[in-house]
Amino acid sequence: MKKNFIIMMVLMIAITISACSNDTETEVEAPVEAESAEVEAALETAQEMPIPPVAEKRPHTVTAPAGDREDPYYWMRDDEREDPDVISWLEAENDYLDVRLTHTEA
Numbered sequence: 001m002k003k004n005f006i007i008m009m010v011l012m013i014a015i016t017i018s019a020c021s022n023d024t025e026t027e028v029e030a031p032v033e034a035e036s037a038e039v040e041a042a043l044e045t046a047q048e049m050p051i052p053p054v055a056e057k058r059p060h061t062v063t064a065p066a067g068d069r070e071d072p073y074y075w076m077r078d079d080e081r082e083d084p085d086v087i088s089w090l091e092a093e094n095d096y097l098d099v100r101l102t103h104t105e106a
Contacts, residue, residue, distance in 0.1 A: 052096050055076060
């Protein structure tokens, strides 16, 4: 029984490795001109897309009964909505969203 199990495991590993191997002799067909045009159009669209704003990371340790943890985005917690850095980031995020969703406007 144990011998059969080992043989099955070896076969499964061999099949998995052969399925995942990189076959370098596979021929790749040349793209059709229509597909090429679609790819070029997609690349142009991607280049026109704005880059989303990235929030700055600031070191901060949150102390809790279960233990301390690092929260580099803690500075964004602004319950009074008065921190100019947070407001500026939110405005940039809203501007990015507006641009990304322009195609949904009627």
